[in-house]
Amino acid sequence: MSRLSHINEAGDAVMVDVSDKAVTARTAVAEGFVAMAPETLALVTTGEAKKGDVLAAARLAGIMAAKRTHELIPLCHPLAITKASVDFETSADPCGIAVTAEVKVSGQTGVEMEALTAVSVACLTIYDMLKAADRGMVIGPVQLVAKTGGRSGTWRAAPASTKD
Template sequence: MSGLTHIGATGEAHMVDVGDKYETHRAAVAEGQVRMDAATLDAILAGNAKKGDVLGTARLAGIMAAKKTSDLIPLCHPLLLTKITVEIEPDAALPGLRVVAEVRLKGQTGVEMEALTAVSVACLTIYDMAKALDKAMTISDVRLVEKSGGKSGDFRRGKQNP
């Protein structure tokens, strides 16, 4: 367990002290998708979901979730995020919705978990708001696309990191 920063010598979990780290500009982008019947996608895009504006509500839920990540994920630091965007685009080929979140800050620790949390909660909100139309929807492929800043350097999902 010596390579894990949040695990002590005897296996106990602890929050890493980032107090001595330099502040750098950090960013992360995550993505995910919600697959559904084509009729469900059409209903969402037409604004015909019983619970209201699925895309707007999911976007706001994702933004709120990014800000609450440290309340949801043990050992995550509370952060002063400077930018959160959540984009939701229809994809007829799925069929379904693709969700992309970008999170930024200038700080001492990264924002990968905030971006992943934003995408996850946006996808869950889409499911919740449209489940009356389609209980068989599938949330999938939630993953980090890229990150920049910090000691570990930059990461970009590509051929070597599918």
């Protein structure tokens, strides 16, 4: 591996200078999963969670998190995001909620961190909204699924063997 881009020759942490990079369309997709008991998932699907609409709250939290990633992750560039979406799919086996985020920008740096942050915060919000019913929920894995644009082009994660 070559030297880290966020460390200068003196070993100091620095924000990468992207001013000479071309503006390109960039997209990133990330996913996560919140595993829970079937009774907890039923609270979501029937709309009976005491704190309200779990998925609506998690969707808004994830989108807001994508927009504020530069405030949460050191050395991330503030970006004029053109799209941030968070979607959910319930699952009986394994029991839980799959979370997917897609983030787009036309810019000089990618949006992988924004997509990962959106998924992470959406998963945390699901946990928060349901923790009174099920403190044993497990979040993870959270991972980048795909990215496009920029100098490195397109990248896709290998299919996970644990998702058979």
